[in-house]
Amino acid sequence: MLSLNKVHHIAIICSDYERSKTFYTDVLGFTIQAETYRAARDSWKLDLALNGSYLIELFSFPSPPPRPSGPEARGLRHLAFEVDDVETAATALLEKGVVAEPIRTDEFTGKKFTFFTDPDGLPLELYQR
Template sequence: MLQLQNIHHIAIICSDYARSKAFYTEVLGCTIVAEHYRAARDSWKLDLALNGSYIIELFSFPDPPARVSSPEARGLRHLAFAVQDVAASVAMLEQHGVVCEAVRADEFTGKKFTFFTDPDGLPLELYEI
């Protein structure tokens, strides 16, 4: 059996690098680990951490193709972040102009959760722990 240890990172390709960089750092609170411009690809690569743990690679590429990002589309469904208080987190997001779905309760755990999207429509979730 493969000896997987954990998830190392999540890679995201954005359409507007500056807008997505601001969203993931200023709105979601990720910190920058490294930022590199790759001239040969006309591409930025931004390494982001959450609470000191490396988690996201944010890429830009010229004219990336659109992807279906509805939560029920085939493929990666969404990226979920654990929070202590969903309602307080929603209020903070709304202060930044981020629209969140109504808070719901997980039918199996009873935990509160909601969905919102990043600037490119990637579905993101807040899940109360």
């Protein structure tokens, strides 16, 4: 039987490297572990950590094709971040110019959540601990 330990990382390809780098670091609070330019691919790779744990690889590529990314599109539905208080987190996003959807309550868990997007429209979620 396959024995997985945890999710190691999530890879995201962005359309504007500097804009996405600013969003994930200055708005969401990820820290940079490594930043590498790969000349052969004309591509940046940014390794990002959250609370000391490696979590996201942010890539740039020349002219990446667009992908539908609404929460109901085929493929990755969304990336969710656990927070202590959804209202406080949504307010912090708004202070950085990021508007979240109205806060809802999960009918199965009773936990609050909301959605917002990264600079490329990738759906992101805040979910109450």
